[in-house]
Amino acid sequence: MTETSKTSPESQAGGPANAVPLNRTWWERNGRTTSIWAGRAALVVVFVGLWELTGGWLFDISFTSRPSAIWTRLVEWNADGTLWVNSWITLQEIIYGYLLGSFAGALLGFVLASAPTFYKVLDPFIMALYAIPKVALAPLFIVWFGIGMDMKVLLAAVTVFFLVFLNTAAGVREVDRGLIDAVRLMGGGRADIALKVVLPSSMTGMLTGLKVAIPYALIGAVIGELVASNRGLGYLISNSAATFDTAGVFATLVVLSVIAAILNFLVGLLDHRVSRWKPAEARS
Template sequence: MTTGPLRIASTTTWWQRNHRWVTVWGLRAGVLITALIAWQLLSGPVLDPLFVSSPGGILDRLGEWITDGTLAEHAWTTIKEIVLGFAVGALAGALLAYLVAPIRTIWQVLDPFLMALYSIPKVALAPLFIVWFGIGVQMKVLLAAVSVFFLVFLNTAAGVRDVDRGLIDAVRLMGGTRRDIALKVTLPASMTGLLTGLHVAIPYALIGAVIGELVASNRGLGYLISDASARFDTDGVFATLVVLSAFAALLNLLVNLLGARANRWKPLDD
């Protein structure tokens, strides 16, 4: 009489599988709610609402902007600038890193020049970009793209240069071509550096677009911040910052989902 392999049925419950996720999100919600309640209670009796606003005032301002269409008009302008700038900067930075970083001589030649350009404060480029491209959407997109480009390039290049040379030599010994090495070794092994660059670049895409709008624009969330601050409307300033923070969180979530799919080949942590 033969018997098959003994199979042990899984008895883990939904809570056992998801308790860490639920706990983390529960604590996050608790911290946020506690901070908002404290802010609302202190605004007025302790803190001057003229300077610190309040959650209630911010909600009122958002409600006004949603009702009259102000938020949709200006948010859509900034979202286009951020998304286009992030996409252009990330794509250019990643492609250049994969082309330059594997070739040691070219990397050594270009490295000091790229670091010098990276060190330039991006806000200092805004006046020059206005001269070159005007005050339209193109200027904000390119300013956001430049802010993103160097972060993605440097992090991706670091990942490419840290690829195990033993893996590359092994693929070559098995008759692998340059294309095989690039797609089956370099790309997967450097994915962590690329994703790190994308994560770090998200706020800089927002910063680049908003700086361009603050310097010269009559549309966008940066313009709303400038206009509200000129009128001492702290509710409007904080409301705009909330919208920008929400969009940054959404971009970060999308990058996390991309990272989860790109890193499926990695072993799970114990």
């Protein structure tokens, strides 16, 4: 009598023999992410601990300060409202500049790259403008818009614009021509090609630009405040440096880093949401 082998329901149904079981443990589902975050936390703890311990005998705290002094400065600024007032001003400049520059960059990148001949005509002029150091625009923007919030918002927007524009245009120009030809063969018009092929395919480039542009939005806003301002995080950096308050400079940089991390997290959520159609390997 021959022995019959037992087969799994997946094998009987024609499914893959090495399919991942659905009843995985918590560690199998979240172990990799947990390990990554634990490694990051350990790296921060080690770095801060070494900084605190070596300050004073290996480094001159007049130039490097200490994490404990930075924390004390943050607590003081939080108590008297300095931290929140100036952070809110800079945060508005960053968000408005980021949204304005991102919208203009994505829109123009999509439109101009969809017209290859026109894009090639404008390409050298766009690259010439992109090559201009944005800090050099600050004095000109002061003349045009004054030293109020508008100047910082526009400086941040200009800084963001080119990064989003170039990445969006690159995404549009790298669209698979075979997909475009297939839509045309099925009777699709220009609107179908633009909305159903070019736009989804160019999202990767646009989202890359949005991610890369986050720190540059901070740079644009802070540069504007460093050049001419009496409020904002850039002003706190300038004022702390002028009074040789190294702890205040580092405290402001910590706040800017937190703002950048939060904005990057929000853009990451957007990326995850619009990339759900991609295979899991492509999204990881």
